[in-house]
Every structure is written in structure tokens, then in C-alpha cells.
Amino acid sequence: MAFTAADVKKLREQTNVGMMDCKKALQESDGDFDKAIELLREKGLAKAAKKAGRIAAEGVVCASVCADCGVGAIIEVNSETDFVAKNADFQKFVADLAGVVMQDNPADVDALKACKLGELTVEGALQEKVLTIGENIQIRRFDRYDDSTFNVSYTHMGGVIGVLVGLSVSDNLKGNETVFQLGKDIGMQAAAMRPTYMDKSEVAEEVLNKEREILMAQAIEENKTAAKPKPEQILAKMVEGRVGKYYEENCLLQQAFVKENKVSVEQHIKDVAKELGGEIKLVKFTRFEKGEGIEKKVDDFAAEVASMAK
Numbered sequence: 001m002a003f004t005a006a007d008v009k010k011l012r013e014q015t016n017v018g019m020m021d022c023k024k025a026l027q028e029s030d031g032d033f034d035k036a037i038e039l040l041r042e043k044g045l046a047k048a049a050k051k052a053g054r055i056a057a058e059g060v061v062c063a064s065v066c067a068d069c070g071v072g073a074i075i076e077v078n079s080e081t082d083f084v085a086k087n088a089d090f091q092k093f094v095a096d097l098a099g100v101v102m103q104d105n106p107a108d109v110d111a112l113k114a115c116k117l118g119e120l121t122v123e124g125a126l127q128e129k130v131l132t133i134g135e136n137i138q139i140r141r142f143d144r145y146d147d148s149t150f151n152v153s154y155t156h157m158g159g160v161i162g163v164l165v166g167l168s169v170s171d172n173l174k175g176n177e178t179v180f181q182l183g184k185d186i187g188m189q190a191a192a193m194r195p196t197y198m199d200k201s202e203v204a205e206e207v208l209n210k211e212r213e214i215l216m217a218q219a220i221e222e223n224k225t226a227a228k229p230k231p232e233q234i235l236a237k238m239v240e241g242r243v244g245k246y247y248e249e250n251c252l253l254q255q256a257f258v259k260e261n262k263v264s265v266e267q268h269i270k271d272v273a274k275e276l277g278g279e280i281k282l283v284k285f286t287r288f289e290k291g292e293g294i295e296k297k298v299d300d301f302a303a304e305v306a307s308m309a310k
Contacts, residue, residue, distance in 0.1 A: 003031035011036055017045045038210075042217035057291030058085045059140070062094045063153035063162035063187075066102050072151030073101040074164040075142035076288045080135040085290070090137075091159065093129055097122065101142050109139050143286040152180060154187025159290065163187035166284040173278040182272050182280065188258065189265055190287045195252035198285060199266075203251065211246055215239045253282060 003026045011022040011033065017040050029035035059078035065071070077094045079085050096117060106112040113123035120128065122139075130137050145151045149166035150173075156162070165183045173179050189195075197203055219235045219242075230238070247254040253266040260268065265282075273280040 007031070007033065011040075015040055015045070021045055038214060041214050042221065044218050044221055057294035058082045059290045060085050060091055060094045060159035061155070061162035061288045061290050062091075062098045062159060063155050063164050063288075064095065064098050064102075065151045065153050065164075069102070070147040070151060071102045072145040072153060072164050072166070073098040073142060074153070074162050074286050074288055075101055076140045076162075076290060078138045078140050078291065078294070079133070084133055084135050084137075085159070087133070090129070090133065093125070094159070097139065098142075101144050105144060105146075109141070112139060112142065141288065143288075145284070145286075149283050150174060150179065150183070152183025152187060154184055154191060156188070156191040161191045161287065161289045163190045163288075164286045165190070165282070168279075168281040168283045170278040170280075173273075173276055173280065176276065176278075178272065178276060179280060182269065185257075185259060186252075186265065186269075186282065186285065189255065190252055190285050192258055193252075193255050194287070194289075195255060196250045197252065198282065199253045200247040200251045203247070208243065208246075211243060212239055215242045215246075252285060 008023050012019055025036040025039045028039055057078050058081055061076045063074040075098045084090050100115050100117055104115045106115055115122050117125045145166045150169045152165045154163040165186045169179055216239050219238050223229050255265050257263050257265050257268040269280050
């Protein structure tokens with residue numbers, strides 16, 4: 001599989017590894033991007049890279065919970081420029097769409113577009129907004145939590161990141177302000193620390209096996225230059241210890257709580273529940289980051305001017 005200079009540049013941006021090492025990794029992997037990242041990690045040159053890539057598109061993420069019914073919704077709507085994303089009218093439109101998701105419970109984006117928003121369908125309102133604003137606007141994704149969970153929303157940096165948190169709480173704690181703040185703190189945790197899973201039990205065995213392979217390759221590489229090389233059984237124990245670190249980095253409940261990093265998020269939830277004399281359990285969370293995984297075209301203005309001058 002062939003690769004281009006742009007692929008080398010993209011790999012360098014995602015891994016922060018030198019250009020020549022990135023090129024070599026792509027050569028060794030025959031142009032397979034994910035395999036190249038694995039090779040760099042095995043050599044200890046790159047940390048685990050999020051496949052989603054860098055944030056590249058504009059838009060807004062809105063996360064909210066209905067004050068009356070307790071239903072929660074989170075939605076991402078993309079625009080072409082940051083200027084439009086910061087527009088109050090555009091932000092209200094996105095918030096209105098979140099309201100439609102709460103009320104009508106559409107199955108997917110196409111179903112949402114068929115829902116009513118005022119006198120128009122969502123699709124009609126979307127097209128009207130495109131004409132008014134003058135940019136392509138796309139509803140990308142959404143999620144909805146019904147009132148079976150105690151739902152709390154968290155929005156970071158005016159809609160750059162949104163998180164919806166669903167808690168199971170005992171009857172004596174429903175509507176409790178401390179539980180509400182706990183939900184906000186969990187949302188902030190998810191926004192800041194980017195967990196991939198809620199709990200370590202969700203990590204597939206094949207993912208763990210692949211991680212073990214990479215960690216063992218790293219350990220062997222480190223062992224080659226160690227003053228006192230370690231036996232294989234010690235390396236195996238080191239790898240299992242690093243798997244624990246993988247959980248702490250990627251699983252929300254196992255992460256160190258950002259406000260008190262001596263305890264995990266899971267332990268903090270237990271501590272709050274005990275203090276309040278009730279039961280609290282994190283059931284689910286949804287985290288959207290605007291433009292996550294979308295590649296944005298970057299125009300080279302100087303090159304454009306030069307080509308026009310020819």
C-alpha cells in the first residue's frame with residue numbers, strides 16, 4: 001500500500017514523533033496507518049494515539065436536561081467556520097434541536113430531520129438556516145437519556161465539548177443538590193480526561209491482548225538497553241502493571257478523580273453515596289467533542305495567490 005508525504009505529516013501530527021521515524025514506520029507497515037502507530041508505540045516512540053484524530057471541524061455541542069421531565073439530550077451540529085459556531089442564533093438553533101430530541105425521541109439523524117420544529121420540519125429549518133447563514137450546516141449525531149436515570153449535563157468552553165451523565169440513585173437522593181454536583185463533576189472529568197470506556201469491564205479482550213502485545217514489545221525494547229536486563233517473567237508482571245495503567249487512562253470509573261486525585265472516580269461516587277446515606281451508581285455517559293474525527297480542509301493562501309499569479 002503506497003503512502004504520501006501528507007500521510008507522513010498526519011502521522012507526525014498524531015504521534016509527535018520525528019518525520020523520519022514516521023516515514024520508516026509507514027514503510028515497515030506498507031502504508032497501513034494504524035499499524036504504523038502500533039510500530040511507533042512498540043518502539044516506545046509514541047504514546048497511544050486516539051484513532052479519532054485531531055479536532056478539525058467547527059460547530060457546537062449542546063448537552064441539556066429538561067428541568068420538568070428529567071430527560072437528557074446531547075447533540076453535535078457542525079458548521080464551516082468558528083464565526084458561525086459562536087453566533088447566538090446558531091447556538092439557539094442547536095439548543096432547539098436538543099429539545100426536539102428530548103420530546104420526540106427520534107431513532108437517528110434522518111428521523112430527527114423529519115420531526116417538527118415550529119412550523120417547519122427540522123430538515124426545512126436546517127435548510128432555512130443554511131440560506132440565512134450562508135454556510136453548510138450538518139446535524140452529525142445525538143444521544144438521548146430517558147427519565148429512568150438521574151441525568152446531568154456538562155458543557156465545556158461554550159460547546160466545544162459536551163457530556164451527558166446518567167446516574168442511578170436511590171429514591172431519597174433524587175433531586176439532591178450534592179448528587180447534581182457529583183454529576184457535573186463526572187461530566188467535567190469525562191470532558192477533561194477523554195475516557196473511551198465507562199468501566200474496565202467494557203474493554204474487549206481483543207483490545208487488551210493487542211495492548212499487551214504492544215506493552216510487551218515496549219518492555220523488550222527497554223530491556224535491551226537496561227544496565228541489568230530483567231527475566232521474562234518479570235517483564236510479564238511489568239506488562240500486567242501497565243495494563244492497569246491503561247484502565248486508569250481509558251476507563252472513566254478507574255481514572256483518578258480530577259478534584260481529588262488520591263481516589264478513583266468510582267471510589268469518589270461511593271464516598272458521596274455513603275456520606276448522603278443512599279445509593280449512587282454511574283450507569284452511562286456520552287461525550288461529544290465538536291469535529292471529533294472530521295478532517296477539515298486547510299487552504300494554503302500563499303500557494304493560492306502564487307497559482308493565480310502564474
